[in-house]
Amino acid sequence: MTMIGLEIHCQLTNLQSKLFCSCKANYREFEINENICPICMGLPGSLPRLNKEAVKKATIIAMALNCSTPEKIAFFRKNYFYPDLPKNFQITQLNIYGDTSVGGSGSIMIGDKKIRITRIQLEEDPGRLIYEGSSSKNQITLVDYNRAGTPLVEIVTEPDFETPKEVRDFLNILSDILENLGVADPSLEGAMRADANVSIKGGKKVEIKNIGSFHDLEKAVHFEITRQESLSSRDIPIMQETRHWDDRRKITVSSRSKEEELDYRYFLEGDIPWVKIDPQIQQQLKLEMPESISSKKERYVSKYNIPAQVADVLSSDKFYSDLFEKSHTEKTAKEIANIITTDLMGLVDTREKRESSKLTATHLKELAESIQSGQISRNSSKNALYEIVKTGKELSVIISELDLGNVSDASELTDIIKQIISEESQAVEQAKSNPQTINYLVGKVMQKTKGKADPTLTLNLLKKEIGIQ
Numbered sequence: 529m530t531m532i533g534l535e536i537h538c539q540l541t542n543l544q545s546k547l548f549c550s551c552k553a554n555y556r557e558f559e560i561n562e563n564i565c566p567i568c569m570g571l572p573g574s575l576p577r578l579n580k581e582a583v584k585k586a587t588i589i590a591m592a593l594n595c596s597t598p599e600k601i602a603f604f605r606k607n608y609f610y611p612d613l614p615k616n617f618q619i620t621q622l623n624i625y626g627d628t629s630v631g632g633s634g635s636i637m638i639g640d641k642k643i644r645i646t647r648i649q650l651e652e653d654p655g656r657l658i659y660e661g662s663s664s665k666n667q668i669t670l671v672d673y674n675r676a677g678t679p680l681v682e683i684v685t686e687p688d689f690e691t692p693k694e695v696r697d698f699l700n701i702l703s704d705i706l707e708n709l710g711v712a713d714p715s716l717e718g719a720m721r722a723d724a725n726v727s728i729k730g731g732k733k734v735e736i737k738n739i740g741s742f743h744d745l746e747k748a749v750h751f752e753i754t755r756q757e758s759l760s761s762r763d764i765p766i767m768q769e770t771r772h773w774d775d776r777r778k779i780t781v782s783s784r785s786k787e788e789e790l791d792y793r794y795f796l797e798g799d800i801p802w803v804k805i806d807p808q809i810q811q812q813l814k815l816e817m818p819e820s821i822s823s824k825k826e827r828y829v830s831k832y833n834i835p836a837q838v839a840d841v842l843s844s845d846k847f848y849s850d851l852f853e854k855s856h857t858e859k860t861a862k863e864i865a866n867i868i869t870t871d872l873m874g875l876v877d878t879r880e881k882r883e884s885s886k887l888t889a890t891h892l893k894e895l896a897e898s899i900q901s902g903q904i905s906r907n908s909s910k911n912a913l914y915e916i917v918k919t920g921k922e923l924s925v926i927i928s929e930l931d932l933g934n935v936s937d938a939s940e941l942t943d944i945i946k947q948i949i950s951e952e953s954q955a956v957e958q959a960k961s962n963p964q965t966i967n968y969l970v971g972k973v974m975q976k977t978k979g980k981a982d983p984t985l986t987l988n989l990l991k992k993e994i995g996i997q
């Protein structure tokens with residue numbers, strides 16, 4: 529049987545400072561090696577001080593993933609030498625003296641399947657290596673320590689996955705949950721990285737380390753299963769080792785034989801005392817936790833009668849569901865859900881487009897109201913939305929500038945209708961004997977007005993002119 533277990537590293541967002549010092553958590557804003565201090569560089573004599581907000585955020589994640597949360601947490605030193613790790617050890621968490629990491633065992637459901645979470649730990653991110661030069665002769669490695677010491681949460685799962693697809697589904701759901709909690713920004717480059725552990729038929733596990741995109745992770749797991757199956761079919765033993773994903777060649781490549789836990793010489797971080805987690809604070813965090821994706825979805829369906837599939841898409845994306853929450857009224861909810869999921873999602877489908885979009889909740893509200901009042905047709909509303917996203921102009925301005933408003937002036941419409949009646953005498957006769965065929969004439973009016981005729985008014989006027997009820 530194939531067994532796959534994941535270790536997902538996720539950067540915490542909206543924090544002021546790094547995990548153990550007052551350098552900024554948002555290291556991306558800085559010039560290389562400008563966001564560092566003696567503490568995150570591990571200079572002799574410096575002492576770490578734990579960031580309380582980071583502990584809170586990690587605890588919120590633990591709660592959302594149904595993990596137990598301990599009364600006290602402890603930190604450990606994981607010792608290894610690598611140029612991105614200035615102290616030569618990483619401060620992280622473990623459960624060797626009982627459950628002392630921010631989250632104990634928990635689980636999430638992926639469809640009908642339960643994926644167990646082993647633990648959640650809070651740790652510091654290392655620095656970043658930058659490789660320069662193209663050939664092996666002139667290649668040099670530079671180190672940027674701005675990221676060193678920024679808060680990272682590691683979510684470790686049990687080896688409960690059996691296929692690459694289950695892995696992908698899990699990662700999508702997990703990143704939606706983290707984003708919804710407001711603690712992570714998974715669409716940010718490098719914000720979520722994962723290691724995948726793969727074994728087949730009860731054999732040794734192979735770990736593929738540090739894969740930056742979900743897409744690559746799925747491919748790497750798929751490749752690794754095939755590789756192991758191929759070895760096994762030829763009776764070649766599978767070694768326990770660490771591999772990495774070579775994105776260019778689309779294969780996993782051996783990096784080193786895997787350390788055992790002993791090699792890391794884990795020991796308690798004596799510079800940070802055990803921290804008591806006040807049950808009252810835990811209670812408070814639970815109360816302040818944002819509404820879960822599944823409860824949002826249920827509410828959209830039961831309260832506004834939004835179709836389950838639409839509610840599913842809307843609730844699982846924080847950007848869109850926030851927009852929906854800010855813009856909808858009881859009466860416009862369904863219309864707005866529709867605009868967001870059928871039109872807006874296609875217009876702003878990347879992080880860059882979302883950031884440059886000029887659309888506000890007020891725009892959406894006005895757009896839905898204008899559709900409902902017959903001022904603009906559903907069709908023209910798509911063009912209006914495109915303009916709003918691009919320019920941020922007021923809806924009324926866009927309607928008049930682009931002449932998108934419905935033709936709802938009775939005399940103007942009557943003129944058009946009269947003209948059509950004279951051109952379509954056969955269809956008019958048919959409508960008189962079979963009123964349902966009048967839709968053909970409505971269609972003609974729409975054609976002439978480029979879809980802008982107010983549909984209800986058109987129908988009424990048509991009936992009146994033809995003389996049917």
Ligand SMILES: Nc1ncnc2c1ncn2[C@@H]1O[C@H](COP(=O)(O)OP(=O)(O)OP(=O)(O)O)[C@@H](O)[C@H]1O
Pocket residue numbers: 531532533534535684685686687688723725726727731732733735789
């Ligand atoms: N037989 C197995 N097949 C596949 N995966 C496994 C198997 N046994 C354990 N795993 C997975 O291996 C991972 C172990 O992660 P853990 O962080 O505890 O150790 P580690 O990989 O040694 O640590 P690190 O990578 O941080 O140095 C878990 O995701 C677990 O589900």
Ligand SMILES: [Mg+2]
Pocket residue numbers: 535682684
């Ligand atoms: Mg690990």
Ligand SMILES: [Mg+2]
Pocket residue numbers: 535723735
């Ligand atoms: Mg690992």
